[in-house]
Amino acid sequence: MxxxxxxxxxxxxxxxxxxxxxxxxxxxxxxxxxxxxxxxxxxxxxxxxxxxxxxxxxxxxxxxxxxxxxxxxxxxxxxxxxxxxxxxxxxxxxxxxxxxxxxxxxxxxxxxxxxxxxxxxxxxxxxxxxxxxxxxxxxxxxxxxxxxxxxxxxxxxxxxxxxxxxxxxxxxxxxxxxxxLPSRESAVRFLTAAGVSDAETWLALAGGAPGLALGLAEKTGSDWMESLTQALGQGGRLEVIATAASLEKTLKAVKGENPLPQLVDWSQKWLVDLNLAVQGLPIRFYMQQRARIEALAGKSNPVKLVRFYRQLLKLRRESEHPLNVRLFLEQFFFSYRALFVE
Ligand SMILES: [Zn+2]
Missing domain, CATH: 3.40.50.300 (P-loop containing nucleotide triphosphate hydrolases)
Incomplete structure (x- = not known):
């Protein structure tokens, strides 16, 4: 294709x-x-x-x-x-x-x-x-x-x-x-033919542009994206210290530019999905994680969710020049975990 x-x-x-x-x-x-x-x-x-x-x-x-x-x-x-x-x-x-x-x-x-x-x-x-x-x-x-x-x-x-x-x-x-933008079906077919797994998610993260989705998928590799979604999927049960440590290691292996701003962007999109699920609306980005996001929505506090979303805007700026990646990730995951009641 x-x-x-x-x-x-x-x-x-x-x-x-x-x-x-x-x-x-x-x-x-x-x-x-x-x-x-x-x-x-x-x-x-x-x-x-x-x-x-x-x-x-x-x-x-x-x-x-x-x-x-x-x-x-x-x-x-x-x-x-x-x-x-x-x-x-x-x-x-x-x-x-x-x-x-x-x-x-x-x-x-x-x-x-x-x-x-x-x-x-x-x-x-x-x-x-x-x-x-x-x-x-x-x-x-x-x-x-x-x-x-x-x-x-x-x-x-x-x-x-x-x-x-x-x-x-x-x-x-x-x-x-x-x-x-091409139709979603043809874009997914294009990405799948190019060897991208979870094409729908990448396409959604790239706003529907297949070339951009391919670039993101290739540049990021599935490693840290998977670690991130797995961590976010834990909700209130997230082991913050251990997760931050292992994610830091994965991020260090990424060549080229600082991946933290991307991590915050994608977390924002996860939050958008969570918010949609709280309102009973269909999610937009993480299609493969739908069941998990819907389950998390039932345990989340909507007021805190909005507040955290605003906090993310501040974290986005910090992520450009983080003083300490591990501390940044810990702070981020602690705030995220606090959104949920177990
Ligand atoms: Zn010719």
């Missing part, structure tokens, strides 16, 4: 443009939908010499081979330097933090050579820009200038998570394709 199947409607709209391509297309929508994959597949399909009936690239012609190797002469990608380095991974990934976060005018100027030479096979050249909101002002103006008198057979594919941050004049030059 891939982005085309997840967004069949959007893919069809892209195909409708094939007959008369605009000079600029803007795909927009929340982070983690697979918009870049969709735009890339569209570009590959346009450059392919024998596209399939549904517009997909054949995957075997010369153009497709160039495309897959990342050296199709009629295709360019504009993205912030930091993002490019991070995608390369390895040592380059370490350098990424120092790389630029914006798309600069120099990067746009480098396209001049690209525009100067004729296109190769399909009479078309494509520039993928993502995320388009990282175009700095000068770079955006330079693209606008190109769009005023576009070289023949040129298509800009802009992809944006935050289209309102684009220069309005640039936005108005683009044909717009808003990409929405």
């Amino acid at each position: 891939n982005s085309i199947e997840l967004h069949a409607g959007s893919w069809q709209r892209l195909q409708d443009w094939r007959a008369k391509l605009p000079h600029a297309l803007l795909l927009s929508g929340v982070r983690g939908l697979g918009k870049v994959e969709l735009a890339t597949a569209f570009a590959a399909g346009l450059l392919c010499e024998m596209p399939q009936p549904d517009g997909r690239a054949c995957g075997s012609c010369l153009a497709c081979r160039w495309f897959e190797q990342g050296n199709h002469p009629d295709f360019r990608v504009l993205q912030p330097e930091a993002q490019r380095l991070a995608e390369e991974g390895g040592e380059a990934g370490d350098k990424a933090k120092r790389g630029g976060q914006q798309i600069t005018i120099d990067q746009v100027r480098e396209l001049d050579d690209f525009f100067a030479v004729g296109t190769h096979r399909q009479g078309l050249r494509i520039i993928l820009v993502h995320p388009a909101e990282t175009l700095n002002r000068n770079a955006a103006n330079a693209i606008l200038k190109v769009l005023e008198e576009p070289p023949p057979g040129t298509l800009f594919l802009l992809v944006s998570n935050e289209p309102m941050r684009l220069l309005p004049t640039l936005r108005s030059r683009c044909q717009s394709l808003p990409v929405g």
Whole structure:
């Protein structure tokens, strides 16, 4: 399962443009939908010499081979330097933090050579820009200038998570394709096929965006998420000291950024579910834990629940720079346990 199947409607709209391509297309929508994959597949399909009936690239012609190797002469990608380095991974990934976060005018100027030479096979050249909101002002103006008198057979594919941050004049030059959330069923199928267990929960935690859900599931691993839900599921019987100690160990094994803010976010969502269950409403996030959450709801004190939810907002700030992770977790779990009467 891939982005085309997840967004069949959007893919069809892209195909409708094939007959008369605009000079600029803007795909927009929340982070983690697979918009870049969709735009890339569209570009590959346009450059392919024998596209399939549904517009997909054949995957075997010369153009497709160039495309897959990342050296199709009629295709360019504009993205912030930091993002490019991070995608390369390895040592380059370490350098990424120092790389630029914006798309600069120099990067746009480098396209001049690209525009100067004729296109190769399909009479078309494509520039993928993502995320388009990282175009700095000068770079955006330079693209606008190109769009005023576009070289023949040129298509800009802009992809944006935050289209309102684009220069309005640039936005108005683009044909717009808003990409929405895929259906829950297809997103769950996508995640399950990618090897994510408990796909429904991850999808709910990611607000329905499958790519984001996949990223969260891969980054977090099931370890500490499982430890957390198990701990929260204990309610009034939670062994605070032991749980905080073992969770601290699990969290220490997490590479990269501090996972505590994420832990507080997900606990907040657990509290939302608990609150819904107290009111007899269906829960939203932790589908697999429904029975447990409903049982806990019967033992919880609704007034304390609301108070704790507010306290979590404060803990969220502290979690960014905790002085002591163990103490933070203990304080958090003691307050949580006090919500329940056994
Ligand atoms: Zn092909």
